[in-house]
Amino acid sequence: MAKTITCIYEDEYQLYSLIDMHELKEYPSLLVQVFSGMADRDSLLKLQNIIKKMVPLATVIGCSASGEIFEGNITENKTIISFTVFDKTEVKSTLLHQESFKDSFDMGKRLAQQIVDFDTKVLIIFPAGDKVDSQSLLEGIIEGNPQLTVSGGIAGNTGLSPEPYSIAGEELTSQGVVGVALQSKQLFAQVQSHIIWQEIGKVFTVTKSNGDIIYSLDKKKPLQILKHYLGEGFIKDISNSRFEFPFTISHKDGKVSLFIIDILKNGAIRVSRNVSEGDKLTFSYPNIEATIDQTLQGFRQIAKKPVETIFVYNSLSRKRFARDFSEKELMMLQSIAPANGFFTNGEVLAGNEGTAQHGGLSLTYLSLSEQSLEKRENRGGLSFKYSMPEQLKTLASLTRLMDSSQEDFQQLHENLTISEQYHQSLFNNHTDIVYSTDLQGYFTNVNPAFDDMFGYRHDEITGASSFKIVLSEDIPRVRMHFFRAIKGKEQYYNATLISKSGEMNLFQLKNIPITVNGECVGIYVIGKNMTEQKKIEEKITELANFDHDTGLPNRMRFTEQLEQMLQRAKKKKRILAVLSIDIDRFKLINDSLGHFAGDMILKEIAFRIEKVLPSGSYIGRFGGDKFTVILTKEAQVDEVMKAAKSILLEISKPVHHESQEFFVTASIGVSFYPEDGTDEHELLKNADIATNRSKDKGGNQITFFSTEMNEQALNRLELESYLRKALQKNEFYLMFQPLIDLESGKIFGSEALIRWNHPKLGLVSPADFIPLAEETGIIQEIGRWVLRTACMQNKKWQELGNNQLAVAVNVSAYQFQQPGFMNDVKQALSESKLDPQYLTLELTESTMLTNIDYSIPIMRALQKLGVKVSIDDFGTGYSSLSYLKDLPINTLKIDRSFINNLRVDTYDIAIVKAIITMGHGLEVKVVAEGVETKEQIELLKELNCHYAQGFYIHKPLKITEFEKGLKEKAEIK
Template identity: 40%
Template sequence: LVVMDSKPMHDPLAMSAILQICTARASAELERTESDAERHKLSSAVEQTADSVLITNAEGVIQYVNPAYERTTGYTRAEAIGNKPNIVKSGQHDAAFYTRLWDTIRRGEPFRDIFVNRRKNGELYYEEKTITPLKNERGEITHFVSTGKDISERMRSEQEALRVQQFLNSVVENLPNMLFVKDAKDLRFVRFNRAAEELLGYSRTEMLGKGDHDFFPKDEADFFITMDREVLNTGELMDITEEHVHTRHRGTRLLHTRKIPILDERGQPLYLLGLSEDITERKQAEGMLARLGRILDSSSNEIYVFDAESLHFIQTNQGAQRNLGYSMEELKNLTPLDIKPDFNRENFEALLAPLQRGEQEVLSLVTSHRRKDGSLYPVEIRLQLSRAESPPVFVAIVQDITERRQAEERLSYLAYYDTLTGLPNRPRLLERLQQAMVDAERVNRLVAVMFLDLDRFKVINDTLGHHVGDALLKGVAKRLQACVRPGDVIARLGGDEFTVVLANVAHMDDVARVAHKILDSFVQPFRVDGRDLFTTTSIGITIFPFDVHDAEGLLKNADAAMYHAKESGRNVFKFFTSELNVRAERRLKLETALRQALARQEISVHYQPQVDLKSGRIVGMEALARWQHPELGQVPPIEFIPVAEDTGLILPIGAWVLREACRQIKAWHETGFAKLQVAVNISGKQLLQKDFPQQAQTILRETGLAARYLDLELTESILMVDTGAAAAAMQALHALGISFSVDDFGTGYSSLAYLKRFPIDILKIDRSFVRDLATDPNDVAIVKTIIAMARALDMRVIAEGVETYEQLSFLRAQGCDGSQGYYCSKPLTADDFTELLADWKRLSLGKCRLEK
């Protein structure tokens, strides 16, 4: 435990060195602390330290943990106290480990080691831990204090790098580099490393707390101190290319020393850090490196050395030459760009830049190498810049990971596909089904799930053998694939059970037609091992969104319907419930009522404000169609809009909504409210009418609304249908001054190609990405990307479905232009919206405030 000055040090290496020194003194300092003020200081240090601290009694029962312990383990203080430290025991250590631990601390000695523990959530983590016994005045152990540092990331990095960096670690470990730290006030040594002890011949105990004049001749000591003072006075690094030092046993050595000032937050020197290389051993080091070079040359890994400026290869080992098919002479005329097809000069130099700037010591990446014959193979690369060479060079250690990649691909395949038929398995099916449901909701289509079970398959399998049964299952898979479209899904769930997912279905008749086609495909016998096998199938069918709204529920329903089909005589298909008939009747009733809705003035337009996130002002609104039927009540748009689309009623309804919205916003303008813009949704059928631009121009002229105040909202799917006609219509409308926005952006095609092709002014972030901004990092990344992309394309961004201050605050911080959602207002009638406009100043300071 260390109590340190609150002023930050300017060099992480020095801070690490000082922390190591002070940590060794922490236990003794705790016993020497007498006053309440000192106890309070130490208590605060314990509470605020980034390392976990745990205190137990002599029996090992936890009596205290600090906040860092809670963060590291996931256990709260209340959960930990009263338990024993083994609540985080992982089972990764054997009994001998714990025997050694207890033997050590019961002798009154500290125990230090790296522990593999388990957090409350089950995750393993590595902790560098010291357990120290505390004794009373009689020398009896009363407590144990455990301090630990979570080094999980470091351990994972070390383990990952171990294979390819063993030779580098060996070189680094044997480099005779001396490190020392001096106190800036009196230039006494406060830190020494092992290399310094070996080089100078003095132990740390002898050196610490003393100065240069205690060990070196006066002229040497004076020189060292003069250089030290200059470094501390200037605050700049000093590179002393040569300096002599007298050692205890090895005579005079020649050092290359760098001296670095460690400053506090005010720029005042705290310590001086010195790094010295004994360059008298350079010849010996070169010999050692030559021996290592011979060893590495025969390594199966590829080793490359290339110039840091020209990037030309200087040296490679036999492994590199063997794998690439080039000789060393050929490689000297090449650069890494010649064997790395994924890189060009610009992005490769950008990759190297952090190493050249000293921001990273080692860079790891996975890419491909191209052999002399043009073939490619995957590689894992560890790259390091060596400044010891003149000029500097890059050293790359490369491992051919072809076998590992093949194994990973095989494991991935086994995780998602049936090994017998090659069809998707249950996990893959659920993924595809979930996506099909999302796509169907977006375009108001259906998804059919068929559950198939072969009739009397068990008889064939048991009678003729499993090899015949397997061949039959393969034949069934091929016939099913011939019955569906390329985008549909066929999966084998196990045994003789298959599932078919029909995505993007327009009508129920399409589902029945495919079911009949599957049943007909079983009429012809299956030819297996020279014999004809006859089998049929029973099919259960369920429909999304009519039955349930989750993938597992759909499979369950289809399974139940399949058993009903078997009970009905086999070789038939059955739908899950008779509710489909009820829904068909309701759809017919809706269609009939919708044909009269406009004439009966049952359709109205509601308006939802769009708020500028910089000024907090209302800058526009979206016009939303609503249908209030005297008998059916409020019919949701998601229900009547598809009916209107299918029947063609969307054209008169859409035209009426467009006219009404333009008329109303013009009325607001004339009343004296701000010049607001109205956004009106239009369907693909509206847009692709040959005279739609003329229709829009007529409505604007007759209502007196300037074109710049009209924004037409389109979905991404509309832009993908007859793109030529859509682009022509949009260009004509845009020329009038009408703007365009893409509704529900990110849930459809989200292609940069159409963003460039069509005259789009606004992107509207779909509410599904806004809803979970506070909890889903994927949504955060998507929203940030959309905003950044829109800014790059000079488009505005409006987020839909904003319901909380946290969502609004995040969007505002990311530079989103506007928001729309229940946080500020639900969709309102024209009269209510008029009141909203009149009272907006008060509301914007209250419910719809931008800042708390």
């Protein structure tokens, strides 16, 4: 059983009588607590010695007090001594001086190490002195003892001594702590504290701190904050008022109270626990009604438990704030069990959940019992009620008013916070730059996108002139829009802004006035980075107007420029020349080297042309291998000829690509304004016509336009139009020229020759329409028709009894190079049912050798199919013997130019003989075409030529005529 006997100390005799009457001297486990509101240092030491002599086995602790609690009653300027006898509990105490430790946390750890062990149920502590951080002290104690119950209070000042004291045994300290540990497995202990704080007012942010000292709140000295919100009276009486309006701070265990311990000379404040920069603080005040309800509920709960004694460590501020309730609640506690203690300058407690709290304005009490739950005392009939006096009712009404006002304020704050969050979300999350300025143009705020773009720190740019980031030449225009915006009108404009690193970007800016109560107080600026978009626009313009490979103006851009130059020439009555430049046979380079190499060579040619052009010239590329030039100065015929010759000379210089040397020539056509045309389209057309004439002459030529050329061009255009429809209108037909075997003199086959009979033009020479068909691509369709028609006709003749009759068909270079050529041959044979061995395809040397890697596989595929392959016009092309030996051919056809002049004792007979001999050596048949005399026939027989054709044998025949000849079985003798 824990039994407490208490007295108000009068003298030694009275104390001795009390001890003797209750036989306290005999108890081995006795805790003596001394709380004095009148003793000075010497008086306390003297009293300690008296008690020690009277009860030498007792553990004595205590402190100076700002009011005493004796059996549930409040006393003032008295000395209270309580004796608590324990049957099953061991008592152990210690006293520590702050100066012996680096800080209060360390002192708390040492205190726990000295007197706390596994069986310790309760630790009672009395800190003393302003150098002791009670919060840190508590945290040090429970660091290794999270389940420990701690209770106690901070020593107060007395009327006789300016310094507070805590005592233990025969020692005392004015800067330290005393502690007593109650150790027992049978001890029931519970610490409770009753106070409900209500937050009020705005939230402050700690902007500078160190440990438990706050140097600034919202960048202001804390002293300024306290004066503004709590007044001078609170500050002057800080030693007593500091617990009445503490701060509330968020902590890992929830929101806790933060008491002001001291105000420093520099305007900083020392508080009851460590804080960090960025912590949020709010003033709080006691909620009277809620605290009363909580206290009464706590009494009802504790009354149900086996309580034998109650140690009360009440708040001095609670006594000052609500003395009537303090008196009544102490009496209620006394009705439960003997309640003794003192009024503290701050309560300290820790429950069994590992939380430490330095309190204020709270009723804190420690209830103890050594009896079991089964033996607890029946306290039926106890009533815990309280009727507030008028004064306290007024305070409670004021509390409700403050609470309601705080709710209204909180609602308004939440609305403002939401509005601010909307604003900040728009401001901070905007992907474009956003900044605000004052009326002088100085930055007041910038968003994160601005920081990222310009590289300035927020504090570095705030307060600086917004014009510092503007390109100097744009500043006057930006200022103009700025002042217009101040007058209330939104502004839209573009300007170049410069980052801290010097990088420049084009922005599309919008200025929006910031208006408060109808008055402009600043400017918002929203900026969209247009740099990439500008680059894209420029790139699109470049792609639309300039050639990708050479960078020269394209046809559209060149034509626009020519139109502008013509307008100037008309006004100034000047001559202007247009040069059309076409690279000769450039397709050979593309086909042999590939288009990439061709593009590289064209870049080089473009550079060369530009290099030699006279001033005032303008050059463009019209695609492919065609360039066009405008000459505006000295555009007389002789000067233009001089410029054109310089271009040809420069182009003709060797071109090097991958260690190979190439020679390139060009054809140039020239038209003049106003002689050859008065608008850009006419001049370009006539220059093209002149270029084509240069190419017809063999290239590497300069041709000036004439009206005759235009007429020829029109005729050519008309012929092309007719040619495209000739196949559909069945205007083509075939003629067949017999082929004879010179050894037997018999017809063994024919060569199919196409003819065109136009209803308006009449018979059109193949020499006129075949090159045009190749140039336009129509030749593929015509060639397919010739091949199919010739095969079908030859098959008909075979079915008439000419079983061994063969037919030869000419294949154009364009047709041969098409991917579907082999399919065309197979389809013609399939449709006609002609045996492939009776079909010979005649190819020119240039056709085969243009792309030798492509040609040889196709020729081999034809031979594998059974079709014979012949080289037509042999001797007029490359005549490369190194290639000839590798070509898969069946026949060599000697060009008619060698046969026409075939006479005895001429150079031609030597050439023909060499070709025939070579044919025999290569095991291929030799055909002589263009035979016109008997002498030529005889010479060819002597030279062992295999076959012949020509007018001497027979001119090309229509189908009916050829059939008649077949019936007569004509022979050449």
